Amino acid sequence: MSSTHSSLHVHLVFGTKERVPWITQDLIVDFHAYIGGCAKGIGSLPLAVGGVADHVHILLGMGTSQSVANIVRDLKRESSKWMKSRRSMEPFAWQEGYGAFSVGPIALEEVKQYICRQEEHHRERSFMEEYRMMLEKAGVKYDPKYLE
Template sequence: MPSTHLSLHFHVVFSTKDRMPQISPEWRDRFHSYIGGLAKNAGVVPESVGGVADHVHLLLGLPATVALSDLIRAIKANSSKWVHEEIGMEKFAWQEGYGAFTVSPGNCESVANYIANQEEHHRTRGFQDEYLEFLKKAGVAYDERFLW
């Protein structure tokens, strides 16, 4: 085939170190916008960025030239730096790992809506329950001793 055609969408989730509720509502929207800008500058389509005080969700459209692990490493490093410099929260940090789940094009809109409604969703459900459900639905093997 003379051309490459891709439809690569990922729902990525990662939390603050020790799931500390450090992402304040006062600056959360600016932070999410900054994270989206980091993705865009890396050549990725930030379809949705959202979250609550202790974690973020990203729906990303990736080109073939971007490695997901490199992208997430850069987003975490640069967004932490932003919090340190712009917010003055020197102890802010992300948990080391992340979850990434493929999303079919037909489900992108529902995942984007899910991300946009994180505040409402987490009034009744915690991050750990949410994340375990993602792992189970995706059929990802895990050892709970190493999740938290």
């Protein structure tokens, strides 16, 4: 082939360190917009960014030369800088790990809607309940001691 074609989409999930609710209502809209801008800046296509006070969900299209680990590293680094510049509480940090789930073209709209309705979801279940469900639905084996 004389050109490269791809459809690579990933649903990323990561939480604040120790699940501290640092992403407050007064910052959440701008914070999510900033994360979307960071994704564009590193060559990804942000399709949805959402979450609540202790975690974020990002649906994005990846370029063929990008790696999930590098995308997450860059998004965490830049969003941490932004949050620290807006808050007097310097200890803001993300947890070390993250979830990355592949999304096929048929499921993109469903995942977008799921991300946009995060506040609604978390009236009924915690982040950890949600995350366990995501892992199980994706068939990811995990040791519960590493989720706490």
